[in-house]
Amino acid sequence: MTAVITGLGVVAPTGIGIEEHWSSVLAGDTAIKPISRFDASSYPVRLAGEVREFDAAERVPSLLVPQTDHWTHMGFLTAEMALADARIDPAEVPEYDMAVVTAASSGGTEFGQREIQKLWSKGSRTVGAYQSIAWFYAASTGQISIRHGMRGPCGVIANEQAGGLDAVAQARRMLRNGAKVVVSGGTDASLCPYGLTAQLSTGLLSRDSDPARAFRPFSEDACGYLPGEGGSKLIVEDAEHAASRGAGTPYGEVAGYAATFDPPPGSGRPPTLRGAIENALADAGITPADVDVVFADAMGEAGADRDEAEAISAVFGPEGVPVAAPKVLTGRMYAGGAPLDIVTALLTIRDGVVPALPEDWEIHPGYRIDLVRGAPRRMPVRTALVLARGYGGFNAALVLRACGT
Amino acid sequence: MADLGLEELKKIMRTCGVAESVDLDGDIIDTPFELLGYDSLAVLEIQGQLEQSHAVLMSDDALEQTKTPRQMLDFVNNLIMAGA
Structure with a gap:
């Protein structure tokens, strides 16, 4: 199925x-x-x-x-x-x-x-x-x-x-x-x-x-x-x-998914977003090199941003994959946020263009991620990874893949 | 407290919405609420609003006795009379 x-x-x-x-x-x-x-x-x-x-x-x-x-x-x-x-x-x-x-x-x-x-x-x-x-x-x-x-x-x-x-x-x-x-x-x-x-x-x-x-x-x-x-x-x-029913080419396939739960604050153990990413890629049967773009959870809080930037660069390498954060335009929409990111990711796949943050967006020098800024980046996109975290320690990662060739 | 009339009841029904195929200005007085698009929860809502507008208290079994607009008018007007 x-x-x-x-x-x-x-x-x-x-x-x-x-x-x-x-x-x-x-x-x-x-x-x-x-x-x-x-x-x-x-x-x-x-x-x-x-x-x-x-x-x-x-x-x-x-x-x-x-x-x-x-x-x-x-x-x-x-x-x-x-x-x-x-x-x-x-x-x-x-x-x-x-x-x-x-x-x-x-x-x-x-x-x-x-x-x-x-x-x-x-x-x-x-x-x-x-x-x-x-x-x-x-x-x-x-x-x-x-x-x-x-x-x-x-x-x-x-x-x-x-x-x-x-x-x-x-x-x-x-x-x-x-x-x-x-x-x-x-x-x-x-x-x-x-x-x-x-x-x-x-x-x-x-x-x-x-x-x-x-x-x-x-x-x-x-x-x-x-x-x-x-x-x-x-x-x-x-x-x-x-x-x-002759629906035509779908927007994409739900190819992989994983969820993790973070250890409690003060436990000394690391957050688990990275594990969610790795398990979602494994579920999709792909490697990090197959992922064309990541839609970040982009919390905007220093500790959470650092955790996410580290998880992304640990899996994909420093500046190893384009990262988009369109929720900057809408704010955090809670349960509606990740579904909207899925829509945006599927349109990115459809049109081969990754949305950008403003040109003057100064990225923290400690974060080794390729945050797309300036003009939207035109590139073929077949596979997108969407990340989302829920307050209290929830992490989820979903892999979307283009259908057909 | 003044009696409850059909026009006033319809005003309250309208606050609960009107089904697409229903004309509340038609001959509805003996049409069951259910056929007018108002389920039992909607009738409860209508009753709650009538309690406020007419200072009456509906019993728990009122739902069984107020299946149509006419029954609702009679039921509420009896309560108003009993309280007067």
Whole structure:
């Protein structure tokens, strides 16, 4: 069984739809701006990558809007776009052949905040009935499953940024177990007072107020990351199923994957991202020389940047492989971040061009990585490695490979 | 508290969304909520909003007795009368 990706749907700070996202990424148009979803002027973090131009009333069925959080609204649209992109009409596929597994790390925070405010200001009977289904991590998966009549296995993975890759790996397992089409990927949205406050507790967010300087992964003055929202959905499909319905050449194959978990702080043992990379390459049956580009997790925090730069240079050699970090344009989108990186990696494979960071991006002299800067780099790309780490020690690595010759 | 009328109920139903094929301005008073696109959770939500707007308290078995807009109007108006 070969797992291929046949459809993509994007709702991201960089744009709605894959081509809008891709042209923003190639142009280096940053979506980092002052938070506008609420008055953040009194918060220590005031910048974020927000999805603008998204109106749920226009893009989500009327009955589903009040039942679900902003994060699920974006999940509906990404799933719908990905299915359309794959040219799959769920009504024509046996319902138990279709599965859904998404990543989610915040749940419905904005919805939950509204209801919690009612609870504590007006009493329990004022809390809406939909709170019972809107807040929890599996809500987007469940709603997508119900809406499209997908009755195969369903699940959600909640381990922050790494979950976006873990969900796609879980989709591959579902295909191995007999599913034919899996809606995977994920979105997240946590740009409300409650959501932002919860994020502040990690101490990893940037408090810089200059949009051009606040999120500077791999630079000497890295000072944390900025939050983003949105994400993408991917249609992960059995290659034979895709071929039998005449789906055309897929965007790529899910060729390899591995996950590791870091030892606790203070243990003296090293972090394990390197192991995730090596095991993912082994799973794909390739060597480091076969990898054309790496999409970095790019946390923007000095220790995490160093760990990642060391892991990459240990496996690929000093400046041994081009490294891209397009999340600089969107902020860290949590469960939606890695799925968006997968989309960007697949478009890199499709078009043979690696997105770049700004020309003046000063890389820390201790990091021996070939961070692509200046103009996007034109080069043939057949194999891409996507990295993601989740708060608390999660590491994941996913290998994507071009289909066909 | 004033009686609950159909127009007011429809206003609350609209906050729960309207199914694509449904016209709430049509003859709906005896159409089950389910056929109008409102599942049991949506009816609970409607009840919760009516509790606030009409200062009544719905019992746990109210769901069984409020299957259509007409039943909902009767149920709430009986509560209002009993409380007056």
